[in-house]
Amino acid sequence: MPDTNKLSRRRFLKATGGAATAAALAGCTGGGDGEETTTDDGTGGDDTTEQQTTAEDSGQELSGSVFNRILSGTITTMDPVSATDTSSGIVIQQVFDCLMSYPDGLPTVENELAADYTVSDDFTTYTFQLEDATYHDGSKVKASDFAYAWERLASSENSRRAYFILDSIGVKHETDSEDSYKPGTLSIEAPSETELVVTLDEPFHSTLEMLAYTSFAAVPEGIVGDVGDYDGEMEYTEFASKNPIGSGPFEFNFWEKGTAAAVTKYDDYYGEVAKVDNVRWQVIEDDTARYNYAMNENADYFGLPTAQYDPGKVQVESTDEFGREIGTYGPLRNGKTANYVGVPTLSIFYVGFNMNKVPKPVRQAFAYVLNQDQMVEEVFKGRGSPAYVFTPPTIYPGGAQAANDKIESDYPYGVAETNIQKAKEVMEEAGYGPDNKFEVQWTQYNSDTWEEMAKILRDQLASAHVNMKIQKADFSTLLERGRNGQLEAYTLGWIADWPAPDNFLQLLNPPQTDTSKQGPISYVNWTADNGDAYQKATDAYQEVVNNPAPTDDAQQTRNDAYVAIEEANWEDVAMLNIYNRKDETFWYDSVDIEPFGGMGPSRQKLNKVQLNR
Amino acid sequence: MSRWQYFMRRVLMSIPVVIFGTTITFALIRLGPLDPVSAILGTQYNPEAAEQIRTNLGLNQPLWSQYFDFMYRLFTFNLGQSWVIAPGTTAYELIQVYAPRTIWLGFWSVLIALFVGIPLGFYAGLNPNTPSDYFASFGGIVWRAMPNFWLAIMLVTALSQTGQWTNGFFTWQSWIVKTNVVTPPTLGFFVSPLESFMQNPGEWLNELVRATKQIAPAALVLGSASMGNEMRIGRTAVLETINSNYVETARAKGVSGRTLVWKHIFRNALIPLVPIITGEAFLLLGGSVFVETVFAINGLGWLFFNAAINGDLPLIGTLMYIFILILVGTNILQDFLYTIIDPRVGYEG
Numbered sequence: 001m002p003d004t005n006k007l008s009r010r011r012f013l014k015a016t017g018g019a020a021t022a023a024a025l026a027g028c029t030g031g032g033d034g035e036e037t038t039t040d041d042g043t044g045g046d047d048t049t050e051q052q053t054t055a056e057d058s059g060q061e062l063s064g065s066v067f068n069r070i071l072s073g074t075i076t077t078m079d080p081v082s083a084t085d086t087s088s089g090i091v092i093q094q095v096f097d098c099l100m101s102y103p104d105g106l107p108t109v110e111n112e113l114a115a116d117y118t119v120s121d122d123f124t125t126y127t128f129q130l131e132d133a134t135y136h137d138g139s140k141v142k143a144s145d146f147a148y149a150w151e152r153l154a155s156s157e158n159s160r161r162a163y164f165i166l167d168s169i170g171v172k173h174e175t176d177s178e179d180s181y182k183p184g185t186l187s188i189e190a191p192s193e194t195e196l197v198v199t200l201d202e203p204f205h206s207t208l209e210m211l212a213y214t215s216f217a218a219v220p221e222g223i224v225g226d227v228g229d230y231d232g233e234m235e236y237t238e239f240a241s242k243n244p245i246g247s248g249p250f251e252f253n254f255w256e257k258g259t260a261a262a263v264t265k266y267d268d269y270y271g272e273v274a275k276v277d278n279v280r281w282q283v284i285e286d287d288t289a290r291y292n293y294a295m296n297e298n299a300d301y302f303g304l305p306t307a308q309y310d311p312g313k314v315q316v317e318s319t320d321e322f323g324r325e326i327g328t329y330g331p332l333r334n335g336k337t338a339n340y341v342g343v344p345t346l347s348i349f350y351v352g353f354n355m356n357k358v359p360k361p362v363r364q365a366f367a368y369v370l371n372q373d374q375m376v377e378e379v380f381k382g383r384g385s386p387a388y389v390f391t392p393p394t395i396y397p398g399g400a401q402a403a404n405d406k407i408e409s410d411y412p413y414g415v416a417e418t419n420i421q422k423a424k425e426v427m428e429e430a431g432y433g434p435d436n437k438f439e440v441q442w443t444q445y446n447s448d449t450w451e452e453m454a455k456i457l458r459d460q461l462a463s464a465h466v467n468m469k470i471q472k473a474d475f476s477t478l479l480e481r482g483r484n485g486q487l488e489a490y491t492l493g494w495i496a497d498w499p500a501p502d503n504f505l506q507l508l509n510p511p512q513t514d515t516s517k518q519g520p521i522s523y524v525n526w527t528a529d530n531g532d533a534y535q536k537a538t539d540a541y542q543e544v545v546n547n548p549a550p551t552d553d554a555q556q557t558r559n560d561a562y563v564a565i566e567e568a569n570w571e572d573v574a575m576l577n578i579y580n581r582k583d584e585t586f587w588y589d590s591v592d593i594e595p596f597g598g599m600g601p602s603r604q605k606l607n608k609v610q611l612n613r
Numbered sequence: 614m615s616r617w618q619y620f621m622r623r624v625l626m627s628i629p630v631v632i633f634g635t636t637i638t639f640a641l642i643r644l645g646p647l648d649p650v651s652a653i654l655g656t657q658y659n660p661e662a663a664e665q666i667r668t669n670l671g672l673n674q675p676l677w678s679q680y681f682d683f684m685y686r687l688f689t690f691n692l693g694q695s696w697v698i699a700p701g702t703t704a705y706e707l708i709q710v711y712a713p714r715t716i717w718l719g720f721w722s723v724l725i726a727l728f729v730g731i732p733l734g735f736y737a738g739l740n741p742n743t744p745s746d747y748f749a750s751f752g753g754i755v756w757r758a759m760p761n762f763w764l765a766i767m768l769v770t771a772l773s774q775t776g777q778w779t780n781g782f783f784t785w786q787s788w789i790v791k792t793n794v795v796t797p798p799t800l801g802f803f804v805s806p807l808e809s810f811m812q813n814p815g816e817w818l819n820e821l822v823r824a825t826k827q828i829a830p831a832a833l834v835l836g837s838a839s840m841g842n843e844m845r846i847g848r849t850a851v852l853e854t855i856n857s858n859y860v861e862t863a864r865a866k867g868v869s870g871r872t873l874v875w876k877h878i879f880r881n882a883l884i885p886l887v888p889i890i891t892g893e894a895f896l897l898l899g900g901s902v903f904v905e906t907v908f909a910i911n912g913l914g915w916l917f918f919n920a921a922i923n924g925d926l927p928l929i930g931t932l933m934y935i936f937i938l939i940l941v942g943t944n945i946l947q948d949f950l951y952t953i954i955d956p957r958v959g960y961e962g
Contacts, residue, residue: 074911074919076699084653157669158701163659240701257699257710258911259797282796282909288766289795289909292773296786298793334777474922476652483651483658519660 064277071281078244080217081159096217096246105604106597107499123203128196133270136251143190148221155183156226170201203549209498249607274607301587311382338586341595346496351576355530361430363573368423369460373416387577391501397559423464432465441488482523485515501562509541524574533568540564616952627941638933647924697923704931715912719897722836730840734847757841765907790823795909798827831908839893850882891947
């Protein structure tokens with residue numbers, strides 16, 4: 001990679017729009033298993049069950065009631081600043097508390113460890129008053145703990161999300177001669193035990209949302225010695241795998257690697273003390289095994305693989321204000337009827353085109369033949385909603401209705417239709433024909449569902465003079481090749497880090513799609529040469545960057561810019577939107593649990609769950 | 614050359630094999646398209662974070678220096694911590710968690726193959742062209758032919774539904790001891806077997822039965838192919854031996870039927886089976902990604918596969934190193950067994 005492109009943190013921040021690259025967790029990153037790119041079981045990372053006996057199967061006894069769930073990916077660590085995968089995030093969510101949280105995963109943040117907060121008039125200074133809370137070792141949660149925990153996030157060698165605090169939120173700090181963060185210089189002050197003052201470089205509209213990430217969780221000051229002058233009360237590996245101490249509603253119980261983990265109710269929790277005594281997760285990565293485990297009632301709460309899912313068995317009884325469908329599903333294979341909730345999550349799955357390699361007519365041909373509605377119905381069995389805009393409709397400027405109106409009136413390639421004729425015309429105008437077909441390589445993650453979709457597309461495109469070759473790759477390979485600019489057409493997904501369009505549309509900010517530079521955020525290589533709307537998209541994104549404040553005026557400016565970026569993407573087809581995933585979970589009657597919200601089930605705290613058996 | 618010299622020569626010859634194998638592992642992981650940093654960060658990839666991780670993992674060092682570092686650590690059994698699968702945990706610690714299940718599974722699948730396949734094969738060979746031979750031979754072919762992935766899924770699905778199908782008369786899950794159909798067995802009772810057995814023999818035996826029952830379906834699937842194999846080869850080997858001259862001579866001089874079978878036929882018929890068994894034993898101990906996945910056993914095969922696709926070099930290096938050592942070890946063992954069973958081996962050239 002050319003070193004001339006090594007961006008400084010601050011310059012990178014500018015280039016990427018203030019909040020550029022906040023990432024994952026939240027049931028987001030593909031982490032190790034890459035599920036998120038193409039998950040088709042519709043459950044994110046987390047499924048679940050019953051009997052207390054299952055505890056015995058791992059050789060770990062749990063006393064009292066056990067809420068049994070399933071994790072579809074393996075847990076990697078218990079250290080909040082080191083975790084990047086969904087499975088770890090789900091467990092960490094129960095053990096650690098942050099200043100803010102998404103109640104039941106609904107996309108509106110609420111106070112958690114913060115009892116109250118104020119923001120300065122210029123939106124750069126946040127002052128938090130803390131709850132009277134204690135850690136699982138009995139010590140008090142103090143403001144200075146946050147300074148320590150966030151210093152770890154910024155400078156510990158174990159931290160994998162330093163940019164959350166340095167770039168995304170942009171907490172004021174000093175840099176050294178190489179423009180790297182100078183440890184110990186974060187502008188976080190603790191004037192008293194219960195007051196925390198955080199100063200930002202410039203306003204950022206989703207600061208509070210970011211603070212709901214478990215990366216920002218409170219840990220006792222000096223618990224490990226990986227930053228500053230701290231010696232550490234315990235070895236790092238001890239903290240990260242055997243004895244994580246947080247202030248969440250559940251205490252860590254055990255984690256048997258690659259097998260299972262459990263947490264136990266924390267009686268002195270400052271909020272609502274958990275109603276179940278234990279939550280236990282079994283790690284099962286295979287769809288069939290997960291299905292059988294759930295059907296054998298080893299789990300109380302679970303997802304269903306698409307292969308075993310029958311849309312006809314869903315009985316929706318009500319749809320609430322958040323678009324959550326609540327009802328029942330049954331009969332299951334074991335004869336029981338399960339409770340059901342289906343929630344449109346803030347996610348987008350799309351086909352990206354390397355615009356340097358795939359010319360515009362070909363991209364438009366893809367857009368003409370692709371019928372999003374048909375794909376969702378036939379391939380994904382209705383477990384999602386067809387997407388025509390890159391921003392999930394619920395957070396689209398003006399809401400879902402505005403998104404629909406916009407699509408109805410302006411979508412250029414036909415809503416819910418396959419238009420092979422148009423595709424053919426566009427290709428023939430560009431000089432392609434039966435003897436002069438365009439060859440395109442389609443690279444996707446290893447997923448049967450996506451392959452099914454690819455085959456339908458391939459057959460349709462064959463009539464439009466496009467010869468599409470399907471190739472599958474593992475996640476890490478897919479991304480690596482993308483970053484090296486070696487992909488042509490590829491499928492990936494994005495799941496919200498914070499519930500605002502800029503988190504999604506940064507992927508369509510042309511300068512950030514250049515794979516010849518270091519660390520592109522998407523791999524479409526959008527330039528003035530290969531896209532007519534390049535300038536429009538670039539300017540619009542710059543508008544977003546220039547108006548980061550959480551005010552109505554800035555919001556309106558950003559909203560206009562968001563719509564402009566969507567239009568530019570329609571014009572140039574940098575990314576072809578496919579669908580927004582619907583996460584569905586099922587649970588037996590023995591469990592009483594609130595339906596989760598659009599940020600996904602991994603953000604739900606389980607202290608309100610009740611078992612009745 | 615004495616058989617000891619022969620044996621020592623085999624041991625020495627294994628050293629370049631180990632070096633070659635580990636070098637290939639390093640080359641495949643580091644020169645291939647696998648990027649551990651992508652695997653760690655996932656879709657939400659940030660260049661700054663990636664750079665930081667790269668530096669922490671030492672991926673910015675020159676490749677030759679990474680190679681020598683890797684080889685040095687490998688041969689001193691000190692590969693450090695996993696990069697992707699479980700950062701903060703050493704490769705050996707991970708193997709300690711995952712290996713016992715795979716060994717337990719491999720142990721039972723080898724046993725099933727040995728104690729069902731070979732006796733059946735020998736029985737068929739001793740009674741050729743009888744209905745029971747046809748039955749055994751046909752069974753062998755069927756077992757051999759059923760693909761693991763199909764058999765595994767069928768078995769899991771069937772066992773999960775035994776209760777419904779028999780109206781609750783027979784439920785696999787609660788038969789003898791209560792176990793799950795999927796998920797790994799608990800092998801904690803092996804930690805200090807004598808002590809815990811003395812303290813509470815009932816509980817210990819119960820755990821043993823539970824662990825055995827839990828692994829049985831997976832072991833049956835995994836052992837099925839080898840079982841068929843060994844049955845077929847056993848039958849042929851016996852047929853070949855039974856018709857050889859020395860057996861006829863022995864029979865002519867009046868050796869009794871039992872002595873003939875056990876002393877003259879059995880031992881000689883074992884010769885072609887030894888490499889088959891040791892080869893299969895290695896395969897089974899190395900783990901079967903598929904069977905482990907379907908039964909949610911998450912053993913070595915699973916760990917190996919995941920470490921490989923995620924470019925987790927310390928882990929994959931350690932695993933490969935151990936596998937190579939086991940493979941070379943079983944080969945040496947095989948040669949050693951040869952020198953015992955077949956005295957002709959080793960004396961010449």
